[in-house]
Amino acid sequence: MSEAERLNAVGAPGGTGKAVEDYAELALFINGRFIGSGEGRKSQEVVNPATGETIGRLPHATVADLDEAVRAASAAFADWRRVPAVERGQILRRAAELARERAPSIARGITLDQGKPLAEALGEVNACSEHAVWHAEECKRIYGRLVPARQAGVRQLVEREPIGVVAAFTPWNFPFNQAIRKIAAALGAGCTIVIKGAEETPSALVALARLFQDAGLPDGCLNVVWGVPAEVSEHLIRADAVRKISFTGSVAVGKQLAALSGSLMKRATLELGGHSPAIVCADADIDAAATLLAAQKFRNAGQVCISPSRIYVERAAHDRFMDTFLDRVRGIRVGDGLAPDTTMGPLTHARRVRQMTELVEDAVNRQARVECGGEVLDRPGYFFAPTVVTNIPDSAYLMTLEPFGPIASVTTFTATEEVLTRANSLAYGLAAMGFTSSPKTSQALSQGLQAGMVSINHWGFGAAETPFGGIRDSGWGSEGGIESFDGYLNTKLVSETY
Template identity: 40%
Template sequence: MAAHIALRRSSKLLTRSYVSSSSSSSISRRFIRQMSMDTQGAAAELRSSGLLQTQGLIGGKWTDAYDKKTIEVCDPATGDVIVNVPCMGRRETNDAISSAYEAFKAWSKLTANERSKCLRKWYDLLIANKEQLGRLITLEQGKPLKEAVGEVSYGASFIEFYAEEAKRIYGDIIPPTLADRRLFVLKQPVGVVGAITPWNFPLAMITRKVGPALACGCTVVIKPSELTPLTALAAVELSLQAGIPPGAVNVVMGNASEIGDALLESPQVRKITFTGSTAVGKKLMAGAAGTVKKVSLELGGNAPCIVFDDADLDVAVKGSIAAKFRNSGQTCVCANRILVQEGIYEKFANSFTSAVQDLQVGNGFREGVSQGPLINEAAVQKVEKFIQDAVSKGANVRLGGKRHSLGMTFYEPTVISDVKSEMLLSREEVFGPVAPLLRFKTEEEAIQMANDTNAGLAAYVFTTNVQRSWRVSEALEYGLVGVNEGLISTEVAPFGGVKQSGLGREGSKYGMDEYLEVSRLGQMIYQFLLTSVDFIHTVIAGEICVFGGHESCMRCGHCLSASFELEFVHLPTY
């Protein structure tokens, strides 16, 4: 078995650059020692619960990498290694694809009600294990436990929703152009799906893709982030317990390049769904062209948060903080730019900064913590680069702007004012706890500033003017717009971007279409004299009973009633 709990301190992360003084260094060392004990305890607890799976899943079997290579999964709050997991590649992925392809033949033939029951059981198990799954998310991703448990509820909601939507995949009947023709539209599962998911929502990004895929009758090969694979493995373990058959869901992790290439090159994979950076999304889109796969992409954002001078200040401050600092600013729909009308700029900036100052930074397992660590050192360095660029061009740091005294990858919640459109903080997605404040004068200027980006995922508007809220929302070039709210994602509404923020939609009934193919069936209706049940059976049911496989309708009441139903619907009466 590839996994073992190493639980060693990653000393290379504890360099002097993480602390500002010998005093804070001492605080950091005490903090790390305490948190290391939390890592050990959490890992042991999860192992005893059976949710700490540490192998890939191929065809219903837990599997090591064929060459026995492993990768470390670390706690970002401490640098401790939680476990080692397999570093899989092309061979394992090809086998997972083959397993999914074989499983598709049976899974797609189940009735919608049968698939629905499996999904409902999976949802029930996710909710029953909500606390443990939340602890696992905090352990490997770092977000506060309250947020992590909330993610489990949010992620499970997609499984619950699609358990019901599985029974509502409707086709269509098109009025024919000729009297003896009938035209039907059928919706059928696309086939094997390759799902590539990110580290920032390690459960919800799995369920938001796998839920509708399974509901439609597809099977899936999941490639979770190598930074947070444990939550994905726990989730699919529960899917097996729910009765979802072996091979319907597979998990491979490790060598991203090899896994991605295998998914793109295989003709058995008919769809790629990806959440991640725009740069990687473009490569996947180009690679999918080789076998002309369906593609849905949820890519990077640069969300504007527009605060007009007629906004309710308290609502705007609370909503902007929720939109900006959730998950330490590591979400694709984070308020990346806060545009404030000049009449209330200083008042908003003061109230906003005061509220941000109350955010408590720390290990996600600690009560009262509202901001955990960033995912890794590269994320911290990106934040530092963006802030340095802004300050060098005239921006002012009102709060934060440096690494937290706790060390590691903890960063102080930061507010920067007098940010200009040419700064990196305005042009690119920072993916960290940094709130840039920009000024605007008029509604037209705000819309122009908001749309001046290649991204188009989410936007936020704060105003008490209903006419303005509609006018501005409809002018914004974004797939999602929240008015007077900072949390906008839900399982019942479509989620997705425009421009270079992606293609397709996830969630809601519209998310089902991404996993379905539309087929047109044309049928010529002949006018026969109906003389016997056997003749009806031969002409209409196609000589083989579609319900029981019997050779004669007299053996099965189902096909007899179906035949007469077809007679009245499609054939003239003699």
């Protein structure tokens, strides 16, 4: 990248001096109480990834805090499970209203500790309020059924009952989105929940605790804890009262938690990593496909589990695609998320910057070509230039390991059967995309792509009413859609004489 390109990409700094003063007061939330540092609790710094500056301190839960959170959730479950679904829904609706009212301040906190542009953070809060609304309505439709008996005088009922206390774990890339999905599903089903968010991006979850409390949620139904991830997760999963695990994060950690929860016969929903293929056929609207893929690939600096990270373009359309795609990528303005003209913020961790460098170096060593970007930006914070790599072999790390950053890999194909084999060659199976004007090819792609979610000719993921989840190494179960409650309910047969 030339100096002129670098200056164009970086944009103006956001000026975070006053912003740090506005950052949320961080705390645990247990049995209706916000608990700060003190009483022997450890704490850790929270850093603004756009500047590298400390903006807050987050208290860690002690073992006694974790036990109290589980006890509070267990005690609250005895009453909450009997609250009519209509009343549970009213609280969820009120929480959604408060989230929209407070969206500007919540979004500002997300930008400060996670890094994404303020417009993206605001969109995350507003859009994800719909999850609370949807679950408020759908929880009224948790129906049982009557099964005709084989003998007179017998009635057979199938009932759905809340499973109990939920232990949930959410990641740092969408701190509001991932938390509200789990909270709304658990509470809507009649469960109570202890949730641990990502320590790097805590403000959104603390804000969620405050708005659910203000919405009238009884004490103990929602509890928020922080700490060393491996220690907190093992302690909560092993707690006798916890009956359900919900985790969003990496494949490696997900497998560890799955093994632990399975050994204890506890149900788990796991939404793990992805390495999403996007197939662009020569008969597609090439400009539209390139524009959409550029926007979605570099959203949240590429730190998105369903990001289109392996782009396969039919050879005949490659040059047309690259002209538009590179034009869109070079127009991205990188900077502090609080700056009004920023369209891509920093990576959330310094370690992500190092990983991007290693991925590019490996690709270049395998004769790939860097079309733009490919380097760390020389400024404070954790910034990596929007990068496009072509002529990349399928064996490169960029094509086999989830990059989770602002690097797009573009390669060519010649036949549908060939590209489907390549797209399905990894153990991931979260999301996949296809672009074509042919109904026959569309059907071949939608049926042939092995993923929990497939979208053709548009971006169709993440709505509250649709299931979100993967297959194979990308996870078990779904969040969203009518499937959302499945992991939070037990099925009971009642067969009785009359």
